[in-house]
Amino acid sequence: MHSAFIVAALVAAVAVAQDPAPGWLAYATAQCPAGTRITHMEAKWTVGQDPPQSFAFFSPWFGIDTSDNLNLLQPVNPWLGTAWAMYTEYYQWSPSHNKNSQQHSVNAGDQLHGQITFNGESEQSYTLIQTDVTTGQSSQMVIPVQRGSDGLHKNYTIQYIVYEKVAQCNQYPPDQKVVFSDIQVLCNGVAIQPAWTSGVVDSVCDFKATAISPSEVEITWNTEGVPPTKEMLERAGAGSSKNFRADNVAAWRELKKSRQGKN
Numbered sequence: 001m002h003s004a005f006i007v008a009a010l011v012a013a014v015a016v017a018q019d020p021a022p023g024w025l026a027y028a029t030a031q032c033p034a035g036t037r038i039t040h041m042e043a044k045w046t047v048g049q050d051p052p053q054s055f056a057f058f059s060p061w062f063g064i065d066t067s068d069n070l071n072l073l074q075p076v077n078p079w080l081g082t083a084w085a086m087y088t089e090y091y092q093w094s095p096s097h098n099k100n101s102q103q104h105s106v107n108a109g110d111q112l113h114g115q116i117t118f119n120g121e122s123e124q125s126y127t128l129i130q131t132d133v134t135t136g137q138s139s140q141m142v143i144p145v146q147r148g149s150d151g152l153h154k155n156y157t158i159q160y161i162v163y164e165k166v167a168q169c170n171q172y173p174p175d176q177k178v179v180f181s182d183i184q185v186l187c188n189g190v191a192i193q194p195a196w197t198s199g200v201v202d203s204v205c206d207f208k209a210t211a212i213s214p215s216e217v218e219i220t221w222n223t224e225g226v227p228p229t230k231e232m233l234e235r236a237g238a239g240s241s242k243n244f245r246a247d248n249v250a251a252w253r254e255l256k257k258s259r260q261g262k263n
């Protein structure tokens with residue numbers, strides 16, 4: 001009976017789960033005009049100053065989602081506890097599926113350039129590229145567009161700029177700010193001026209997203225701000241929302257491998 005209850009609870013949790021998900025802190029979001037889909041999105045940002053070493057795992061990123069908020073494509077830039085990394089990621093809520101491109105180490109102050117491009121009606125896929133402009137290294141992958149329950153390919157229509165994962169305030173980067181610049185969004189091949197609105201899922205450490213202009217969004221925080229609750233920290237530790245935590249383990253393995261390769 002106990003386990004039946006747990007299964008029912010899990011099914012219920014999965015049924016309502018979608019983006020913006022628990023663990024997202026501040027974010028900005030915008031949409032394509034009705035009836036159109038995202039054909040390209042790109043943005044640049046600078047890797048933050050090194051935070052103190054910890055077991056925390058968090059990342060600034062931008063991405064695009066299908067109109068049902070169940071398919072997320074994102075160039076990411078996680079802090080792995082002792083080092084920064086970059087790669088691209090796909091997270092599909094149903095059935096749950098996660099894919100990452102090859103991970104590379106990046107350094108504080110490096111400039112990142114993420115790009116997501118639709119490969120056309122006949123291909124029905126997106127190419128994701130994350131480039132460290134400072135070192136020239138890049139990571140990419142191609143992700144097919146999932147079909148909806150009606151059998152038709154879904155449309156990616158929603159843009160996001162996000163800081164994700166709860167940690168203690170003093171575990172975040174000391175610069176207390178990341179600026180996403182040169183943001184470009186094309187819907188059906190036409191450049192739009194995204195009308196950003198801001199939101200917060202988990203309210204911690206005064207995280208806030210502010211649109212400076214259609215092409216520039218900054219996310220700020222306070223390393224001495226209002227700390228997360230115990231529940232939020234536990235949830236971040238258990239990785240109950242999406243499997244960014246599993247990513248963390250995979251990311252660690254990759255990092256170790258690349259370091260061993262260098263020794």
Ligand SMILES: *[C@@H]1O[C@H](CO)[C@@H](O)[C@H](O)[C@H]1NC(C)=O
Pocket residue numbers: 035036037155188
């Ligand atoms: C998806 O986007 C295409 C291209 O703009 C459009 O023709 C189609 O109607 C859209 N589908 C839905 C369900 O909105």
